[in-house]
Amino acid sequence: MEAQTNPVHYDVYEVFIQRDSLVQHQHVGSLVAPSPDLALQLARENFLRRDVAVSIWVVKQDHIHATATEDADILANQVLDKSYRNVSGYSDNAKKWKGFKERAITIDDLVNDMKSDG
């Protein structure tokens, strides 16, 4: 056997799979491949042997810019109370509506309205 003097090197691709048109692509892992085309094929072999999907993206790992692990505290987003920004911060609306003999409605009620005809 001849010693390998020039080992083949494949680039790393990060793989994103979209399972349905209405959801965003989701990162599922990575692989190595000699070209974007082959990375797509291999992604199907490695990550989609069973599940249904509508689209695959592969992105060269070098092309991904990420936040530093040390910055995670900024993303934790819990330093200050943000209840004023969330539906849960307005739970007394329901009580007040009751006082006016009306039921509180939620966004889901309005979304469900669309599912009925007319």
Next chain:
Amino acid sequence: MSGDLEEKFMRRIERGEKIESTDWMPEEYRKLLLKQIHMHGISEVMGAYPEKEWVPKAPNLRRKLALIAKVQDEIGHGQLLLRLAEDLARPLGKRREELITDVFMNRVKFHNVFHMEAPTWADAGIIGFLVDGGAIITQASLLETSYAPYARVLQRICAEESFHMQHGESIVLALAQGTDAQREMLQGAINRWWSAMMFFFGPKAMSGAAQRMMEYRIRSKTNEQLRQKFINRYVPRVWALGMTLPDAKLKQDLETKEWSYTEPDWEWFGNMVRNNCGPKSQERIALRREAHEGQAWVREAMMAVAVTA
């Protein structure tokens, strides 16, 4: 050749398939979508203006924080939508800069409600209650749109709007439980906004473009269906607060469930939206222009940083 593609495209639409930005699409579909999403995005941005006027005057810190959060959300939604518009506009040779400047060149319309005055704190509440309620109904009806990128963005927008809805109701409920003066202020705001809300959903007889949007399944509900759903949800709630609506014709037919209502002044509102001649149109457009042009040097300076980095 293109006829064949168009036929295939329509079959995809009829099967309920979703279209992606990179898929082939008829020019008409692209242009209708672009017009819709561009106007939606610009309306989100212009929608921040009547509310931002109340940030410095909010009655307490929590209300101020909530209002700032809401303004941030509206601008954020504008960003998401303009990004979609940009992808659609690229093959037509139009870029982000134009999509943004179109509003002060009078080349894109924005929702009638954002041309109006918000003179009292109750107006800030009514914008959250009625205007956001109406906007949510319209946006919820678009969740099933045939254009997948729009459908995905709308999911996020609707989720965030659910806080806007609660925020508006919270202000309205507080005023409705308040003093006579507060209730009177609330009634004044309802009177000011009601007819604008009837216009908001558009005329009963829809334009040719709106019809085509239905055929392409960009949208699936008629203007009148949306208006009826809005009336049906909001009129009983306004009445429950012990408030009145400035329309003696408002009545539900118990058999058909249809509401009768007084037509808004289509001519007056239509002219306002076309020519930006509402009470606050020019002032807000000027602020938008000032923000965009005043910050041009920042956008340029950032490019210099990107080059040297």
